[in-house]
Amino acid sequence: MTTHTLLQLALRSAAVGYVALLILFPLVAIAHQSFVGGIDHFIQDISTPQASSALILTLESAFITTVINAIFGTLSAIVLVRYEFPGRWFLNALVDLPFAIPTLVTGLMIAAIYGPTTILGTWLQQGGVSVLYDKPGIVLAMLFVTMPFTIRSLQPVLMELERDQEEAAFSLGASPWTTFWKVTVPSVLPGLLTGVFLTFVRALGEFGSIVIVAGNIPMKTQVASVYVYGEIESYNPQGATSVSVFILLISFLVLVLLERLTRPPGERMPPWLRWPKRPLSMIRPSEIG
Amino acid sequence: MGASSLFALLLAWIIFSGSVLAGETRELTLAGYSVPKEAYERTIIPAFQRQWKQRTGQEVRVRSSYGASGAQARAIIGGFDADVAVLSLEGDLDQITKAGLITHDWRTGPHKGMVSASVVALGVRKGNPKGIKGWEDLARPGVEVLYPNPKTSGGAMWDVVAIYGAGLKLAEQQAGAGKKPSPESAEAFATSLLKRIQKNVKVMDKSGRESVTTFERGVGDVIVTYENELLPRIKSHRPYELIVPQETVWIENPAALIDKHVDRHHVRDIAEAFVAFLHSEEAQAAFTELGFRPIGQAAGQPSAGAALPLPTKLFTIADLGGWETISTKLFGPRGAWTSTVEDLARGK
Numbered sequence: 255m256t257t258h259t260l261l262q263l264a265l266r267s268a269a270v271g272y273v274a275l276l277i278l279f280p281l282v283a284i285a286h287q288s289f290v291g292g293i294d295h296f297i298q299d300i301s302t303p304q305a306s307s308a309l310i311l312t313l314e315s316a317f318i319t320t321v322i323n324a325i326f327g328t329l330s331a332i333v334l335v336r337y338e339f340p341g342r343w344f345l346n347a348l349v350d351l352p353f354a355i356p357t358l359v360t361g362l363m364i365a366a367i368y369g370p371t372t373i374l375g376t377w378l379q380q381g382g383v384s385v386l387y388d389k390p391g392i393v394l395a396m397l398f399v400t401m402p403f404t405i406r407s408l409q410p411v412l413m414e415l416e417r418d419q420e421e422a423a424f425s426l427g428a429s430p431w432t433t434f435w436k437v438t439v440p441s442v443l444p445g446l447l448t449g450v451f452l453t454f455v456r457a458l459g460e461f462g463s464i465v466i467v468a469g470n471i472p473m474k475t476q477v478a479s480v481y482v483y484g485e486i487e488s489y490n491p492q493g494a495t496s497v498s499v500f501i502l503l504i505s506f507l508v509l510v511l512l513e514r515l516t517r518p519p520g521e522r523m524p525p526w527l528r529w530p531k532r533p534l535s536m537i538r539p540s541e542i543g
Numbered sequence: 544m545g546a547s548s549l550f551a552l553l554l555a556w557i558i559f560s561g562s563v564l565a566g567e568t569r570e571l572t573l574a575g576y577s578v579p580k581e582a583y584e585r586t587i588i589p590a591f592q593r594q595w596k597q598r599t600g601q602e603v604r605v606r607s608s609y610g611a612s613g614a615q616a617r618a619i620i621g622g623f624d625a626d627v628a629v630l631s632l633e634g635d636l637d638q639i640t641k642a643g644l645i646t647h648d649w650r651t652g653p654h655k656g657m658v659s660a661s662v663v664a665l666g667v668r669k670g671n672p673k674g675i676k677g678w679e680d681l682a683r684p685g686v687e688v689l690y691p692n693p694k695t696s697g698g699a700m701w702d703v704v705a706i707y708g709a710g711l712k713l714a715e716q717q718a719g720a721g722k723k724p725s726p727e728s729a730e731a732f733a734t735s736l737l738k739r740i741q742k743n744v745k746v747m748d749k750s751g752r753e754s755v756t757t758f759e760r761g762v763g764d765v766i767v768t769y770e771n772e773l774l775p776r777i778k779s780h781r782p783y784e785l786i787v788p789q790e791t792v793w794i795e796n797p798a799a800l801i802d803k804h805v806d807r808h809h810v811r812d813i814a815e816a817f818v819a820f821l822h823s824e825e826a827q828a829a830f831t832e833l834g835f836r837p838i839g840q841a842a843g844q845p846s847a848g849a850a851l852p853l854p855t856k857l858f859t860i861a862d863l864g865g866w867e868t869i870s871t872k873l874f875g876p877r878g879a880w881t882s883t884v885e886d887l888a889r890g891k
Contacts, residue, residue: 303885371761387746470692470747473888484694487613
């Protein structure tokens with residue numbers, strides 16, 4: 255063996271070891287714990303009325319969050335990359351802040367804005383709109399903690415995207431909409447998908463801020479992570495891990511799907527994950543206005 | 544750092560470790576739930592240290608940690624080697640016993656191992672704008688109620704027990720003087736009271752403390768919580784008022800030494816003395832200062848400085864059949880509270 259291959263081997267095992275030690279082993283441990291009682295027990299645990307409605311509420315809220323974040327995140331990323339305006343640097347610096355703030359504090363911040371004694375809170379209450387301690391509060395908390403994902407995954411691809419491709423389409427007569435849809439979107443799609451999927455997965459697991467801003471009433475405003483916390487606190491670790499593992503399974507499937515959607519066709523992957531070879535999409539002449 | 548200060552540090556270290564070796568400074572680890580923290584840190588621990596020094600000439604260093612009662616119990620089971628546990632629920636000590644760490648019967652001590660007491664009470668906004676007097680008022684439409692989630696908070700278990708037990712008492716009252724309602728009809732009434740109040744619950748926080756924070760943020764008209772959570776706050780001029788319903792539950796919080804740990808640390812003597820000290824007049828006065836009731840008040844022993852009148856229809860956990868019975872009856876998979884939240888969510 256040459257030193258070169260030795261070095262490669264060392265690096266590879268370091269990477270595998272790192273991921274295994276930090277993520278894989280704990281995952282196996284918790285999965286093992288939830289399946290100790292058998293698959294029937296697992297299904298029973300996740301289908302109790304309180305567990306299943308917490309799971310449904312979580313998936314629902316995470317989905318809404320993802321859609322909102324995809325739309326406004328994309329717009330924000332385009333604005334931050336393409337347009338020069340005073341204070342852009344400041345806005346850009348602000349984007350990452352949700353990652354740095356402890357999520358419990360995030361919850362306190364949201365409660366401080368929408369609380370019943372604040373101006374906004376009073377106004378909303380008069381209008382009969384309940385944000386805090388209700389479902390909109392959950393989505394708001396999820397949005398806050400996942401805000402950077404779409405923006406930060408889109409920014410680099412948008413910057414790399416050559417303006418001249420769009421300009422070429424434009425000068426060939428494509429409408430701005432067609433240009434956006436047929437040139438801009440496909441080029442930034444991997445970045446967008448990464449942002450969207452990460453948003454969804456991160457929203458599923460959010461706890462700290464939601465426990466403060468949601469009402470936490472079982473089967474009404476209680477999300478899965480808060481349910482899990484309650485089961486741990488009331489000495490039901492089995493019920494808690496089952497629901498956690500269910501959320502983990504969904505997250506894992508979503509991330510595998512992301513891997514499949516964003517990897518280039520040439521990547522060495524198991525057959526079921528591989529793309530069929532296909533030509534790059536082209537603008538059809540009929541679409542050029 | 545100069546050579547001389549380094550030398551001084553070294554000298555201090557030698558003297559310090561020497562005193563440890565000579566058995567003059569000993570260590571006791573305390574795991575407590577968060578509510579009485581101030582009483583322990585400010586009064587009880589220093590007083591105990593003085594007493595122990597007087598009696599034995601030894602210094603005791605007490606290392607204490609405070610947190611949610613259930614979380615502390617789980618930490619101890621998981622390896623936190625505390626010598627003494629002061630928790631809010633008997634059930635949490637039972638879990639430690641079940642794990643084999645407490646091997647003696649902690650309930651045989653004075654007051655059955657209980658060291659502090661309180662009652663479940665109501666907090667309302669200043670001037671009581673909604674005119675809350677008793678439990679039925681919490682069930683009125685348009686009244687917003689706060690209490691934490693019994694799944695995460697021992698305090699909330701006491702709250703729900705208070706409502707359910709009050710329902711049983713109110714059923715007796717409704718049946719008329721001298722007549723006793725059948726157990727089934729009393730239970731049905733208690734469940735319906737619980738359901739009508741739960742319907743008005745707006746937020747269920749993780750803990751009693753958080754519930755108070757939410758209440759102070761302006762949410763809700765009534766908060767159901769420990770009397771001792773409300774008293775010190777009202778004393779420090781927070782804008783709310785305390786209402787003690789006539790039908791409410793007597794709360795007691797246990798303490799016990801953890802056999803496996805005290806034996807390993809060779810501190811059984813200190814731990815026993817500490818638990819005994821918690822029953823002393825001095826420690827009880829510190830609890831009372833913080834808004835607790837003197838232990839044993841319910842048993843009819845008049846204690847010095849007991850300024851808080853006892854509610855006329857006070858009941859205890861034992862009156863309801865003990866924790867084991869009541870927690871299955873209320874919080875089990877088919878329990879009254881469990882089915883109440885499920886029914887309410889389904890619009891029943």
